[in-house]
Amino acid sequence: MKAVQKRAAELQIQIDDVYACLGQCAGCVLAADERRVSNPDMSPAILDLSVSRLKEHAAAMAPLKRVNVTFGIADHILIGADYIVDLHRRGSEIIKAGNPEDRQHSAVFFTTSLVGKPSKVIAMMQDIRSRIGDEVQLIPLVVLDGRWIEEAKFGLLWKEMVLEAKALFGKVDLSTNLSVDSINVMSPVQLVKFAKDNGFDEVTINWAPTLLNAPKTLSENAKMAKWLLEFDALAQAGVEQITTSFRPVIERTIDALMCTYDGTPPSLMSTVTDLVPETILKSIEIDHLGHLLPKFEAIGDITHADRHGMQNLGHIAEAPIATLIDQAMPKVARKIAAIHAKGSCATCKYSAVCAGTGFHIATNVARLSGVGLGGQGNCPHVAFGLIDRIAEEMMARHQERGLVA
Numbered sequence: 001m002k003a004v005q006k007r008a009a010e011l012q013i014q015i016d017d018v019y020a021c022l023g024q025c026a027g028c029v030l031a032a033d034e035r036r037v038s039n040p041d042m043s044p045a046i047l048d049l050s051v052s053r054l055k056e057h058a059a060a061m062a063p064l065k066r067v068n069v070t071f072g073i074a075d076h077i078l079i080g081a082d083y084i085v086d087l088h089r090r091g092s093e094i095i096k097a098g099n100p101e102d103r104q105h106s107a108v109f110f111t112t113s114l115v116g117k118p119s120k121v122i123a124m125m126q127d128i129r130s131r132i133g134d135e136v137q138l139i140p141l142v143v144l145d146g147r148w149i150e151e152a153k154f155g156l157l158w159k160e161m162v163l164e165a166k167a168l169f170g171k172v173d174l175s176t177n178l179s180v181d182s183i184n185v186m187s188p189v190q191l192v193k194f195a196k197d198n199g200f201d202e203v204t205i206n207w208a209p210t211l212l213n214a215p216k217t218l219s220e221n222a223k224m225a226k227w228l229l230e231f232d233a234l235a236q237a238g239v240e241q242i243t244t245s246f247r248p249v250i251e252r253t254i255d256a257l258m259c260t261y262d263g264t265p266p267s268l269m270s271t272v273t274d275l276v277p278e279t280i281l282k283s284i285e286i287d288h289l290g291h292l293l294p295k296f297e298a299i300g301d302i303t304h305a306d307r308h309g310m311q312n313l314g315h316i317a318e319a320p321i322a323t324l325i326d327q328a329m330p331k332v333a334r335k336i337a338a339i340h341a342k343g344s345c346a347t348c349k350y351s352a353v354c355a356g357t358g359f360h361i362a363t364n365v366a367r368l369s370g371v372g373l374g375g376q377g378n379c380p381h382v383a384f385g386l387i388d389r390i391a392e393e394m395m396a397r398h399q400e401r402g403l404v405a
């Protein structure tokens with residue numbers, strides 16, 4: 001079956017300029033040493049080049065419905081207000097170059113853990129807000145360390161900062177890095193309640209195994225899968241009206257691939273040759289050194305970076321972004337196909353969905369690190385259980401509507 005070509009309407013960009021963070025999330029993609037800095041990790045020259053390449057790329061991707069630019073990975077509040085105001089200006093230039101139809105939902109995001117003295121953090125946010133105008137929205141993307149969820153003192157101070165940020169910027173998004181440590185102290189019910197109590201509408205769950213954090217992310221897959229399924233069930237049931245990002249991503253991919261819903265597994269090769277290049281053109285990340293990375297969204301963002309045992313697409317100094325992607329695609333396709341040619345993936349009915357969403361990266365980490373393996377259906381991790389439930393529900397909905405037998 002040929003994968004259906006659906007042009008993505010959104011351009012998602014991430015620039016990894018800051019690694020500094022006082023937090024210690026066990027599921028963070030950064031190593032402790034990388035976080036122990038106090039300056040931006042991306043040099044001004046690489047930041048300039050990134051923005052100029054991305055403006056050119058955004059303009060070439062038209063027509064677009066939305067363009068979103070995230071400055072990640074760690075705590076930008078540690079770098080200061082002037083820096084964040086400057087990032088907003090740079091991100092706005094990229095959005096304007098893409099000329100998206102839906103300007104209201106095209107925004108610049110910056111990551112922060114909102115850790116610090118509340119009066120100081122609030123004053124900084126007020127200063128930033130007073131200097132950025134209203135043309136392009138700036139949204140704080142707050143990263144929560146799940147181990148703090150039960151700390152009453154921290155919770156109150158934190159809520160004060162979140163509510164102020166929401167009042168100033170209109171929206172604040174919450175994300176959390178899942179690890180074995182965090183799921184042991186934070187149940188899905190607690191996280192949903194925490195998000196609701198603190199004014200968040202959407203929670204992005206990041207589960208991003210790396211070669212370094214594998215013992216903390218891949219060692220208890222059955223438990224991790226159960227946690228994710230429970231969280232998904234709460235979101236589906238409309239509990240506290242919290243939504244999450246991984247279900248839409250998996251649904252969208254299944255929808256794009258299983259066009260007839262006749263139970264025939266989609267072809268891995270057509271996914272790799274048709275869907276993946278389109279995904280990569282519209283979902284890209286530039287690391288602090290200027291390497292271009294394809295950004296997939298399995299459970300939150302995960303990339304082809306060496307920390308996941310994957311190869312980047314080249315350096316942005318070498319060529320325009322589309323050229324780098326074009327040149328690297330045969331290698332990328334071979335790598336994804338090779339990952340799915342082994343173990344239980346070789347005969348799995350969901351291998352195309354895993355290739356399209358980015359679960360293949362977690363598979364690669366599980367094999368290289370030797371941590372994990374032994375998930376449902378002999379899956380190396382959490383993918384099979386999640387995809388299976390979502391695919392079956394989609395199939396049932398289609399049957400109800402008489403779209404399939």
Ligand code: SF4
Nearest residue numbers: 345348351354379384
């Ligand atoms: S669901 Fe699991 S076994 Fe199947 S292809 Fe994905 S990672 Fe491999």
